[in-house]
Amino acid sequence: ALSLSRTGGHFGLETNAGTIHTQAVVVATGRDAVPIVPRWKGMETFTGQILHAADLGDIQAYRGRSVLVVGGGNSGFDVLNHLSRVDTGPLWLALRRAPGILPKRLGGFAVHRLSPLMASLPTRLVDRLVGWTQRIAFGDLTRHGFPAARFDAATRLVENQIAIAVDDGAVAAVERGQITVVAGVTEFSGSNVMLSDGTTLAPDIVIAAVGYGSALMSLLGPLGAVDEAGRPRLRGRLGETAVPGLWLVGMQPSLTSYFQQAQREARHAARSIARMRCS
Missing domain, CATH: 3.50.50.60 (FAD/NAD(P)-binding domain)
Incomplete structure (x- = not known):
């Protein structure tokens, strides 16, 4: 058309x-x-590879490579769920704010089965239910470097169309030290990526998992x-x-x-x- x-x-x-x-x-x-890749300052100088989550491809290609995943939404966690099953090099997750995360299963129960009930409830109540479920499933994620939870996952879904992340191994990888949570990306310079807290990383690959445009x-x-x-x-x-x-x-x-x-x-x-x- x-x-x-x-x-x-x-x-x-x-x-x-x-x-x-x-x-x-x-x-x-x-x-x-339309995959969105932010226009970070200095990204044209980056000597590594920058790609979008949509272009993840064969996860075996990341074996032994250091990877920075930017964004903790649904696509970011989907990428991490896959990468956590591969023997990569250092693996980082850059976050600007706390993500809303639901486990794929909780005690053997498929959490998505509750979605029709959730959809029938007031959004603000679902915000709390998602937050409580996240806390029950994962505990206090701030101890692993996550920003403090905001209890607004359902509101962001309804108002901003930001899907709730689904965990299928990524959080466990964070807990065992395979994935390190870091601050948000501010700029690039040569082989380096600067973060908002002043630290610097030198990943082989940066995966932008910040969503899509219409x-x-x-x-x-x-x-x-x-x-x-x-x-x-x-x-x-x-x-x-x-x-x-x-x-x-x-x-x-x-x-x-x-x-x-x-x-x-x-x-x-x-x-x-x-x-x-x-x-």
């Missing part, structure tokens, strides 16, 4: 194969579209279906936008699993489109 317009209750979708006219459009291209602005911005940051403007939680006949499936993070939420959104769109055809 190249562009999307709406005139007289119908959409015009410009594609490489011509224009498609339709009464309803479902966009399901995925939320994490690719929706160019397509949906003119319709008013996304805000200035490319985040969907929705009516409710099931992917229906403020533009009649336009649905976004799999674009909005939620406390339920991604696939469960996308399935609910797809079914809602299908039912709504069926009613449109019958009217």
Whole structure:
């Protein structure tokens, strides 16, 4: 799709194969579209390698290499969960603020099974529940260099679309000293990476795990279906936008699993489109 317009209750979708006219459009291209790598001062001078978490590739390639992972969100912990299973060189996690972390399993129970219940509760209450679960699962993480917890993981998910991190071995690797938690990155110089507390590291590889940008602005911005940051403007939680006949499936993070939420959104769109055809 190249562009999307709406005139007289119908959409015009410009594609490489011509224009498609339709009464309803479902966009399901995925939320994490544009990898973000911060423009750190001096990064062009760095003699090591800088890549995004999306380009992690074969984890065996990191064997014996020193690696700095920047960012403690879902993608950062996903990277660390994998790297903790490899005999790397020194492995660091750079954090500017405390992450919200849930264990993949707690006492053999898959924590994600509670997500439908969590999604039905007030966000502020879920903030506390996530924080308490994190404390029960991992104890006081400040003893391992983590910043003090903020109890706002659910709020950040709802308001800023920052997914809650899922631990599957990374925290244990921190506890046994395989991963060292350090301060946030400020700048690069040659082979060195400077941190906000004044310390310096010299990693072979820096992995930016600070998230993704939206690719929706160019397509949906003119319709008013996304805000200035490319985040969907929705009516409710099931992917229906403020533009009649336009649905976004799999674009909005939620406390339920991604696939469960996308399935609910797809079914809602299908039912709504069926009613449109019958009217």
